[in-house]
Amino acid sequence: xxxxxxxxxxxxxxxxxxxxxxxxxxxxxxxxxxxxxxxxxxxxxxxxxxxxxxxxxxxxxxxxxxxxxxxxxxxxxxxxxxxxxxxxxxxxxxxxxxxxxxxxxxxxxxxxxxxxxxxxxxxxxxxxxxxxxxxxxxxxx
Numbered sequence: 001x002x003x004x005x006x007x008x009x010x011x012x013x014x015x016x017x018x019x020x021x022x023x024x025x026x027x028x029x030x031x032x033x034x035x036x037x038x039x040x041x042x043x044x045x046x047x048x049x050x051x052x053x054x055x056x057x058x059x060x061x062x063x064x065x066x067x068x069x070x071x072x073x074x075x076x077x078x079x080x081x082x083x084x085x086x087x088x089x090x091x092x093x094x095x096x097x098x099x100x101x102x103x104x105x106x107x108x109x110x111x112x113x114x115x116x117x118x119x120x121x122x123x124x125x126x127x128x129x130x131x132x133x134x135x136x137x138x139x140x141x
Contacts, residue, residue, distance in 0.1 A: 010068030
């Protein structure tokens, strides 16, 4: 069973579409193994996006990510990283497939509603940034 991190970004939380995003995960067989709402500081946002530190969008991205509450989740399921990335759609919402979260809700390339890990290694690191092992639930039978 694979796990990944998903974040509903400040624009998604602020616009009141978190329930729709979560519903799309669940309707596609993805289990929510952990969830929390938090408001990152600038330092926390910079720490999370440190891999992008040298990119020109780093400051605006980290400003945006600490501009309001986020919802961080651990998603679980078979091939959940790939499944989540398909549901999210392309980072640039203008290039995202019809029916994806970003195509339906994003307003620009940064305000694209969701973040999702891009690999098992990244998922492990990103999950640990927000959750400890006691906060992640086992599947209920």
